[in-house]
Amino acid sequence: xxxxxxxxxxxxxxxxxxxxxxxxxxxxxxxxxxxxxxxxxxxxxxxxxxxxxxxxxxxxxxxxxxxxxxxxxxxxxxxxxxxxxxxxxxxxxxxxxxxxxxxxxxxxxxxxxxxxxxxxxxxxxxxxxxxxxxxxxxxxxxxxxxxxxxxxxxxxxxxxxxxxxxxxxxxxxxxxxxxxxxxxxxxxxxxxxxxxxxxxxxxxxxxxxxxxxxxxxxxxxxxxxxxxxxxxxxxxxxxxxxxxxxxxxxxxxxxxxxxxxxxxxxxxxxxxxxxxxxxxxxxxxxxxxxxxxxxxxxxxxxxxxxxxxxxxxxxxxxxxxxxxxxxxxxxxxxxxxxxxxxxxxxxxxxxxxxxxxxxxxxxxxxxxxxxxxxxxxxxxxxxxxxxxxxxxxxxxxxxxxxxxxxxxxxxxxxxxxxxxxxxxxxxxxxxxxxxxxxxxxxxxxxxxx
Ligand SMILES: [Zn+2]
Numbered sequence: 001x002x003x004x005x006x007x008x009x010x011x012x013x014x015x016x017x018x019x020x021x022x023x024x025x026x027x028x029x030x031x032x033x034x035x036x037x038x039x040x041x042x043x044x045x046x047x048x049x050x051x052x053x054x055x056x057x058x059x060x061x062x063x064x065x066x067x068x069x070x071x072x073x074x075x076x077x078x079x080x081x082x083x084x085x086x087x088x089x090x091x092x093x094x095x096x097x098x099x100x101x102x103x104x105x106x107x108x109x110x111x112x113x114x115x116x117x118x119x120x121x122x123x124x125x126x127x128x129x130x131x132x133x134x135x136x137x138x139x140x141x142x143x144x145x146x147x148x149x150x151x152x153x154x155x156x157x158x159x160x161x162x163x164x165x166x167x168x169x170x171x172x173x174x175x176x177x178x179x180x181x182x183x184x185x186x187x188x189x190x191x192x193x194x195x196x197x198x199x200x201x202x203x204x205x206x207x208x209x210x211x212x213x214x215x216x217x218x219x220x221x222x223x224x225x226x227x228x229x230x231x232x233x234x235x236x237x238x239x240x241x242x243x244x245x246x247x248x249x250x251x252x253x254x255x256x257x258x259x260x261x262x263x264x265x266x267x268x269x270x271x272x273x274x275x276x277x278x279x280x281x282x283x284x285x286x287x288x289x290x291x292x293x294x295x296x297x298x299x300x301x302x303x304x305x306x307x308x309x310x311x312x313x314x315x316x317x318x319x320x321x322x323x324x325x326x327x328x329x330x331x332x333x334x335x336x337x338x339x340x341x342x343x344x345x346x347x348x349x350x351x352x353x354x355x356x357x358x359x360x361x362x363x364x365x366x367x368x369x370x371x372x373x374x375x376x377x378x379x380x381x382x383x384x385x386x387x388x389x390x391x392x393x394x395x396x397x398x399x400x401x402x403x404x405x406x407x408x409x410x411x412x413x414x415x416x417x418x419x420x421x422x423x424x425x426x427x428x429x430x431x432x433x434x435x436x437x438x439x440x441x442x443x444x445x446x447x448x449x
Contacts, residue, residue: 006192013193017209021082024207027262028071031234034259035067039241042253051248063237070230077223077392078208084219085210090399092180092188092197139178143171149335156183160301161333161356165406165414168301172331172360186407187214187370189288200398200408203287214399218382219392221281224274231267235260284370284377284411294366301331301358302418328359328421361417371411380409 044060047053134151135141145151153173160166160174160183167186168174175184180197184190189201191211200214212220238260245252280290289296333356363369371377380398382389401407418424 006195010193010195013204013206013209016206020207020209021078024078028075031259031263032067032071034255035234035237036064038253038255039237040064043241043244048249051244053244066233067230067237070226070233074223074226074230077219077226080219080392081208081212081216081223082210084216085208088215089194089211090199090201090213090215091194092182092185092199094180094182094196135181139181141173141176141178143169143173146173146335147171147331153335154181154183157333159183159185161303161358163404163406164303165410166301168299168331168358168360170299170360170362172299172301172329172358174301185401187286187289189286200286201288215395217281217286218396221274221277221382222390222392224270224277228267228271228274231263231270234263235267238263281381282374282377283368284372284380285368289368293368297365298363298367298369300361300363300369300414300417302361302414302421302423304330304357304359304423328361330357330359332357359421359423361414361421363413363417367413369410369413369417370408371413372409373411376409 040060040063042048043051043053044056044063046055134146134154141154142151146153157174160168166174169176175188176182177184177188177190177197179190179195182197184197185199187200188197190196191198191201191204193204194211198211198213200217202212202217202220204210205212205220208216208220208223238256241256242252242260245256280287285293372380381396383394383397388394398408403409415424
């Protein structure tokens with residue numbers, strides 16, 4: 001039943017995605033006719049004698065230039081959004097997805113990648129032979145078994161622990177998507193419309209016929225701002241024309257009334273949506289982040305550098321170790337116990353690359369670790385030059401995930417959390433000094449809180 005409902009929803013969305021741009025361009029064509037012919041020509045260039053106006057060619061030219069510039073300004077980002085939705089919608093690649101043959105057939109058949117998934121399932125199952133399975137048939141991950149080294153984790157973890165910070169769950173594993181059976185990179189959300197995980201997903205937008213995500217969010221903001229300017233301009237112009245016609249003519253041009261009504265509707269819609277979108281962008285929040293933001297808690301795996309490891313608090317281990325007086329929980333990648341047993345060929349290379357110890361830190365309820373500053377939040381979305389802000393060509397800087405630090409730039413909250421956990425340099429050094437002083441006093445005491 002649920003699958004039927006989803007399938008109906010998806011096919012409706014698909015048709016809406018095709019119909020809405022056509023309707024929108026139809027309305028724009030009609031509005032252009034009314035502004036050019038009914039307003040510029042019949043009102044400003046050749047006004048009827050009853051109106052008592054003189055011909056105003058310069059005003060007409062000014063209106064035409066402003067109108068067509070504003071039209072182009074919203075149409076270009078709109079077309080760019082649709083192009084990005086088709087070519088690069090920010091989906092998390094499937095190639096490392098772990099699927100069970102029994103459960104993947106429905107979704108994958110729809111997405112035309114049945115063969116690819118079968119091959120993946122086969123490979124994964126072969127890799128898992130004799131070591132048990134890390135997930136139940138419904139896709140739920142057996143975190144305990146993975147952390148204790150009883151089963152190898154699904155592939156792809158190295159993309160997370162090669163960074164210094166990544167978003168994790170309370171156990172220190174990255175977030176797992178039950179639907180895709182794949183790890184979710186930071187700020188990824190599973191879209192039920194697409195049946196796929198989408199990076200920095202914002203929302204499904206019927207007006208652009210797809211998901212607004214990290215790859216097109218910037219163009220979406222530009223589209224809303226320019227559309228609000230354009231419809232606001234048309235609304236003011238036509239309101240003026242109607243007010244003059246009402247005073248002098250027996251009846252008002254009905255075409256002008258219709259376009260005035262449509263422009264007003266679109267103005268309030270785009271200005272309202274644009275305002276709330278920019279408000280969230282200033283806070284570096286997506287629409288998804290904003291849902292239930294008040295009590296949301298992030299867990300972050302923060303790499304412990306050697307100094308901090310030597311001088312810091314004594315942590316408890318999420319995967320196997322015995323904790324002292326825990327200041328934070330620690331998880332070490334790759335999972336050593338499994339590697340030492342040598343049961344899994346995939347882990348051999350991980351052993352060679354060395355262990356990465358991470359502290360699992362928890363944000364206060366409702367705080368956003370991605371908030372940098374209002375300006376930097378906007379720059380990460382819109383770009384670092386005026387032209388980047390105005391023109392819909394370059395991607396947002398936040399689409400670049402190549403930094404070894406983290407997938408997205410982290411804000412001062414994370415520095416504060418590291419500091420509080422004794423992981424940042426300054427605090428580590430002062431802790432180290434304290435520790436030495438305390439040791440001189442009491443040689444048996446070795447835990448620092
Ligand atoms: Zn997913």
